[in-house]
Amino acid sequence: MPKATQKENLATTTFVPDAKDLAILKMLQENARVTVKEISAAIHLSTTPVHERIKRMEDAGVIKQYVTIVDRNAVNKGLMIICYVSLKEHSKNAGNKFIKTIHELNEVVECFSISGEFDFLLKVMCADMNAYYNFHVNKLSPIENMGHVQSVFVMGEVKNTQQLVF
Numbered sequence: 001m002p003k004a005t006q007k008e009n010l011a012t013t014t015f016v017p018d019a020k021d022l023a024i025l026k027m028l029q030e031n032a033r034v035t036v037k038e039i040s041a042a043i044h045l046s047t048t049p050v051h052e053r054i055k056r057m058e059d060a061g062v063i064k065q066y067v068t069i070v071d072r073n074a075v076n077k078g079l080m081i082i083c084y085v086s087l088k089e090h091s092k093n094a095g096n097k098f099i100k101t102i103h104e105l106n107e108v109v110e111c112f113s114i115s116g117e118f119d120f121l122l123k124v125m126c127a128d129m130n131a132y133y134n135f136h137v138n139k140l141s142p143i144e145n146m147g148h149v150q151s152v153f154v155m156g157e158v159k160n161t162q163q164l165v166f
Contacts, residue, residue, distance in 0.1 A: 015060040020045060022166040024053055025062070029163040032066045077125040080154040081132055083140070084118040086147040094145045095119075101143050107135045118150070 017025070023043045027034050036054070040047045057063045072078060087098060095113075102111045102122065110123035126132040132151075140149060 015057070015062050017057075017062070017166075021053055021057065024050065025057070025164075026166060028054075028063065072125055076127045079126045079128055079132055080157075081122075081124040081126065082152040082154065083122040083124055084150040084152070085120040085122060085140075086118045086149075087120075087145050088147040089145050090119070098143065098145060105135075105139055107131075107139070118148075 020043055024039055027039050027042060036047050036050050039045075039054075040050045043050070045053075054063070072080070085098075087094060098120070099111070102108050102120075107124050107126055108122050109125050112121045113119065114121050124132070124135065126135055136149070136151065140146070
């Protein structure tokens with residue numbers, strides 16, 4: 001499997017957030033467009049230290065990116081599928097080839113290496129069942145070293161968040 005980047009290692013080994021950092025992270029997770037001025041007022045620090053703290057967390061890799069969350073139904077990707085995948089061969093090279101191929105598939109929005117009966121869990125977004133059938137038959141199944149795929153169709157979302165609680 002791919003090694004962690006130097007930036008990821010830095011975040012886990014050198015950054016120790018204090019209460020103010022955690023308050024900043026909480027606000028940014030709730031709304032990444034919140035201004036430094038708004039954060040400053042909420043946590044009772046002036047804007048310069050808030051800005052410096054945010055920059056330090058970005059540089060340390062604690063804040064990885066700022067994103068726009070799109071309503072999948074609004075862009076015709078209303079069908080969510082969880083695919084459990086097992087590979088035939090489990091060598092490092094075979095795993096890396098599979099991962100490289102998964103990165104090229106736009107329908108796959110998340111991929112996790114997992115333990116248990118399967119090797120990977122994929123979160124796949126498609127317009128409808130016909131689009132998923134096309135993806136499964138023409139893109140996923142032909143992947144070299146593909147063993148078994150089990151598809152589970154999401155009927156509804158109970159909780160969907162990226163926010164970590166401190």
